[in-house]
Amino acid sequence: MIYSKSEKISQIVIYIIVGLVGAAALYPFIYVLSSSFSSGDAVTTGRVILFPKEFTLTAYKKVFEEKSLWLAYANTFYYTIFGTIVNLSLTILGAYPLSKKRLKGRGQISFFIAFSMWFNAGMIPFYLNLRDLHLLNSRFGILIAFGITTFNVILMRTFFQSIPESLEEAAQIDGAGDWYILTRIYIPISKASMATIGLFYAVSRWNGYFWSMLLLTDEKKVPLQVILKKLIVEMSMNEEGMDVVTALSFSKETFMYATIIVSIIPVLIAYPYLQKHFTKGAMVGSVKG
DSSP, rough: OOOOHHHHHHHHHHEEEEEEEHHHHHHHHHHHHHHHSSHHHHTTTTTOOOSSEEESOHHHHHHHHHHHHHHHHHHHHHHHHHHHEEEEEHHHHHHHTTTTTTTTHHHHHHHHHHHHOOOOOOOOHHHHHHTTTTTTHHHHHHHTTTOOOHHHHHHHHHHTSOOOOOHHHHHTTTOOHHHHHIIIIGGGGHHHHHHHHHHHHHHHHTTTTHHHHHHOTTTTOOOHHHHHHHHHHHHHHHHHOOHHHHHHHHHHHHHHHHHHHHHHHHHHHHHHHHHHHHHHHTTTTOOOO
């Protein structure tokens, strides 16, 4: 294909802009990674810009010396895996009937569901509700209390509405019911949208911190993010007691950066495998309202 001079200039400008935006988005991660492998003195004096200075693994050694870290990792995987399964199950079961015109009161139900996106009872009533349901300090409480997101239900409903009705009608002629149609027709052809919404749920579960800190009092049940916050706070309190040699090779900043890298490694590993589905399903629900 032959491009005109103006088209070539436009492409060059676009590539430059995209490159600058990509570099701006990538640099914070590179800085955190480099700082985590640098000495505390190099980080605190601002000598780390792009590459590690005075390479050391001291910060990572300090992180992995914490025995509670491994149990918290296991808890986070538990909440993320099973929580995402609960999220997707409830989202699909809510979106499928809402996508059917034959559902009586569909408009009113959809209104109240959308209404909850902007108006809710608030944090204290929500906490009291969980307390009265005996879901405090409970793994099941963490899974079910945040089992669904209204926006994702609307996205999935809209995607289901875009599926041709002829597929459902053909299955009904053969005697198929709603459960068969959902599990054998709708779910198999909705893998891209499910992967996208599932990724949203999984990242939210993995980064879950605030409510886990409030609801879980048993340290054996808390997820990784809560433990990392505790370690950082303790490190800040004990920083003044570090000797000079330790302070030069290790600091609160390097410890913090190392914990950040440790916490995001699984997400970085999983994302490339989900990227093709995420790219395909990123516009789920954006065309048909």
